[in-house]
Amino acid sequence: MPRHIRLNAFDMSCIGHQSPGLWTHPNDHADSYNTLEYWTGLARILERGKFDALFLADVLGIYDVYKDSPRTALENAVQVPVNDPLMPISAMALVTEHLGFGVTCALSYELPYPFARRMSTLDHLTKGRIGWNIVTGYLDSAARGMGMPRQVAHDDRYDVAEDYMQATYKLWEASWEDGAVLRDRAGRRFADPDKIHRIVHEGPHFSFDAIHLCEPSPQRTPVLFQAGASTRGRDFAARHAECVFINGPSKKVIANIVTDLRRRATAAGRDPRDLVIFTMMTVITDTTAERARDKYNDYRNHVSEEGALALMSGWTGLDFGAMDPDEIVHFDKRANAQTSALEAFTTADPDRAWTVREIARHAAIGGRGPVVIGSAEQVAAELHQWVEETDVDGFNLAYALAPGTFADMADLVVPILQERGLFKREYAPGTLREKLFGAGHARLPASHPAARVRHSA
Amino acid sequence: MPRHIRLNAFDMSCIGHQSPGLWTHPNDHADSYNTLEYWTGLARILERGKFDALFLADVLGIYDVYKDSPRTALENAVQVPVNDPLMPISAMALVTEHLGFGVTCALSYELPYPFARRMSTLDHLTKGRIGWNIVTGYLDSAARGMGMPRQVAHDDRYDVAEDYMQATYKLWEASWEDGAVLRDRAGRRFADPDKIHRIVHEGPHFSFDAIHLCEPSPQRTPVLFQAGASTRGRDFAARHAECVFINGPSKKVIANIVTDLRRRATAAGRDPRDLVIFTMMTVITDTTAERARDKYNDYRNHVSEEGALALMSGWTGLDFGAMDPDEIVHFDKRANAQTSALEAFTTADPDRAWTVREIARHAAIGGRGPVVIGSAEQVAAELHQWVEETDVDGFNLAYALAPGTFADMADLVVPILQERGLFKREYAPGTLREKLFGAGHARLPASHPAARVRHSA
Numbered sequence A, B: 001m002p003r004h005i006r007l008n009a010f011d012m013s014c015i016g017h018q019s020p021g022l023w024t025h026p027n028d029h030a031d032s033y034n035t036l037e038y039w040t041g042l043a044r045i046l047e048r049g050k051f052d053a054l055f056l057a058d059v060l061g062i063y064d065v066y067k068d069s070p071r072t073a074l075e076n077a078v079q080v081p082v083n084d085p086l087m088p089i090s091a092m093a094l095v096t097e098h099l100g101f102g103v104t105c106a107l108s109y110e111l112p113y114p115f116a117r118r119m120s121t122l123d124h125l126t127k128g129r130i131g132w133n134i135v136t137g138y139l140d141s142a143a144r145g146m147g148m149p150r151q152v153a154h155d156d157r158y159d160v161a162e163d164y165m166q167a168t169y170k171l172w173e174a175s176w177e178d179g180a181v182l183r184d185r186a187g188r189r190f191a192d193p194d195k196i197h198r199i200v201h202e203g204p205h206f207s208f209d210a211i212h213l214c215e216p217s218p219q220r221t222p223v224l225f226q227a228g229a230s231t232r233g234r235d236f237a238a239r240h241a242e243c244v245f246i247n248g249p250s251k252k253v254i255a256n257i258v259t260d261l262r263r264r265a266t267a268a269g270r271d272p273r274d275l276v277i278f279t280m281m282t283v284i285t286d287t288t289a290e291r292a293r294d295k296y297n298d299y300r301n302h303v304s305e306e307g308a309l310a311l312m313s314g315w316t317g318l319d320f321g322a323m324d325p326d327e328i329v330h331f332d333k334r335a336n337a338q339t340s341a342l343e344a345f346t347t348a349d350p351d352r353a354w355t356v357r358e359i360a361r362h363a364a365i366g367g368r369g370p371v372v373i374g375s376a377e378q379v380a381a382e383l384h385q386w387v388e389e390t391d392v393d394g395f396n397l398a399y400a401l402a403p404g405t406f407a408d409m410a411d412l413v414v415p416i417l418q419e420r421g422l423f424k425r426e427y428a429p430g431t432l433r434e435k436l437f438g439a440g441h442a443r444l445p446a447s448h449p450a451a452r453v454r455h456s457a
Helices: A036-048 A071-076 A089-094 A112-125 A140-145 A154-174 A231-240 A251-267 A289-300 A305-316 A337-346 A356-363 A376-390 A404-419 A432-437 A449-453 B036-048 B071-076 B089-094 B112-125 B140-145 B154-174 B231-240 B251-267 B289-300 B305-316 B337-346 B356-363 B376-390 B404-419 B432-437 B449-453
Strands: A006-012 A053-057 A100-106 A130-135 A181-184 A189-191 A199-202 A207-210 A223-226 A243-246 A276-286 A371-375 A394-398 B006-012 B053-057 B100-106 B130-135 B181-184 B189-191 B199-202 B207-210 B223-226 B243-246 B276-286 B371-375 B394-398
Touching (some): A006 A404, A036 A053, A036 A404, A112 A154, A207 B140, A243 A251, A251 A376, A276 A289, A276 A376, A371 A376, A376 A404, B006 B404, B053 B130, B071 B305, B112 B130, B154 B231, B154 B449, B223 B432, B251 B376, B276 B376, B276 B404, B376 B394
Parallel strands (some): A006 A053, A243 A276, B130 B223, B276 B371
Antiparallel strands (some): A181 A189, A199 A207
16 A cells, blocks of 8 residues: 655745735735735645645745845745734634644743743643744844854754754653643642643753643644754754755655655664655646636746845855856855755756756745646655655645635645545544654654653653 | 723733733633634633733743742742743734733843834734833843843943933834835836835944835834833933833822823923823722622632742842741832832831731732722722722732732723713724824824934835
8 A cells, every 4th residue: 555645735924935925916815825815725725635735834034145135035026024923823723623734933032931931831722733844044144043153053043953852752751641731620730730831941042940831732742743954953853853844846855855854864873764855846727727727827827036035144154146048057065954945956967057047936835846737647656656765755735826825735635645545545543743743642752862851651 | 972992901822921820720821822823712701801901021030039049939920930021022912903912121131123123013913013121131140141240230230221212212213214115016116115214223223224124014113112110211201102111009109100101201391191000909899899899819729929029029139038927028219110119109108117927928919019809890990990099090910829810800890981971982094003092193193202303204
């Protein structure tokens, strides 16, 4: 039996996420990102399509590297305005029963103690459907919003992240033992204080002395998502992540990343299959190939290529506005996750040179990721091929139009994948972690570093 | 025409809020605080009863002053576990149309830039129904959770708060001008960058350089709630607050506080009626006085007087567990908000002495606030008398049983208040601020300090 393909929808509490300018299309509803109707409507579409999770990106800052100004981003609604991704989750949980929520929260700007409470609360309210996408941030503008001149250096951010993980694992896994909560009305005892422990954490970056404020939630630690592309990032993902979000232009590139990630997971003492790896993709589909192509051409009339350069400048730290449009972009192999955005282009075909203009054109739909255009049958076949050839577990699907791109996937492609035995017909029961890893896996396995902080039974 | 009485429901994402031990009553549902069903059910009851708002308390810490240990709080679920109050709001907003949400967020532990985004997001998603209860915290255990040995001194906390308010006002009121957002699909311009401003804040405690991440929400600045009881606290409330939450044992005490607050508002250049003042109260009612009294007696069998002492110790900073139960408690007139909890008792009747045992008994239902027991007619008359004699605008109603106490109020008392012309029959249209202050008042008035940071038109 073939493995089932996993699907996340990739969205953000903003208007122009990966396809800048398409908010101007008459069928696009991304600009109602600030209403509950948008989020509950999206959640219902995704549950109808048996998507595993809604993956919510976030960035606490503005894309102001391009032309050294936020003007382009603001005019084109390029990931700004951007609302807090956590706030609509409980409304979406109310209208769904199975959909998971993988939400991006930067650990650079909130202390472990209140953050651990936020995640535990969401895990309770969603009955165990919450995931946390661990990010450290990549925009200096975000750091300036916090009163710092610039962000912490890339590798130092991973040192901070490692300490942060240890701190939150202790709060989630070690503060309240299983069995601490009694809820004994007759005996008038809510909890057994002997099974509730103060966490005294003395790390290099964080220290505190506190009892976790929440009783154990269904998953305790939320399902951990991560998207590190650099060497440090991949090691971090291999050590901590359960869902890894990767990105690359071709099956060949993705196959290499998947192999490397699974190898690193093994080296970290984990089962390589404990990583569920999603690669980014934008699918434009319809009932026939011709209609899909027409749709794509229609969309192209609404893109903002300048918006795409604002995104690319933010991702890479390079000001494409200061370059000639016909200048060839050279890939600078600094050991920096930010360059992965460029690497996506320059390694796709090592013999091909990319100009600024070509990058803008390419990135204007689907950002850094590949775009698949075709009939539902063609798309289903193509997704299957990606999985077969790369060993990836599934796809993080960006939208061209919101929520139309997701509805097309749910209503046209998913039924074909189901017929071919490549996609679940029903959700598995239980928490998000159980849906991903099977019955009995509501909590992190013993091979995960979070398990090491637990009290022995 | 008499003024309409305002009603808030006072709850918290925990089990034992103001009436410790009552979670053991068979009709109490407070221990489902960690489900969406609890919160959406509560919201529906409150909207049915035309409550103005749900006022959500919060504390980032544990009541461990009593006997120098968190044991009593943990065993009796005295405000612990306590979940994040922000998380269920969007679900409640989805099942209601008018109910406001006044949510407590401590400014001591989150920077203005991400916090302002959280509030703007909620204001968008609720279509202008969000309020912020400004607190600085009162438990050293919270500070230890943040890696500090203890909290900042009381008056210094108000200096920090003043700077925090200026910082957030700038983000909410001055970063995006009215008219900055165009949403012009045909012209392909989402916003006019010339009307969007970087905020460079250089305060004594906070500094940053950033554009607010959110487009203007219906109210911009959330409706501001505050509960300062000390001299500094009252000055802060008179300067910034729109809704003030006070607490006192008798009409006489409350009348003095109301007079003082309105005088201070005038001194701060504001209309004294720009303060909507709520006093705390717990109502136990039924169809007849006898049934209400029976209800109260039944509830008393479930209280935890030791839990009440754990609460009082946390509020006052005094360890009642180290005192003899028959010891008389002396009111120590330090200029500290924490002593207001004791003041509530000792000033009720200056000639009466209170023992530890008496305080425990009194505080076990309704915490520091008065408890009104009677038939719905009697309660309606009593509430009316409080308003007449104290000039208070309404009540912050704590629960004995959740959500039963609120349902009793909505279904038994509110209809009588409506018949007597003392309570609205329908919600006013518009945002929470418009519902409280009338049409055209979606934004803060020119006399409020937030208005001073605005760009002139």
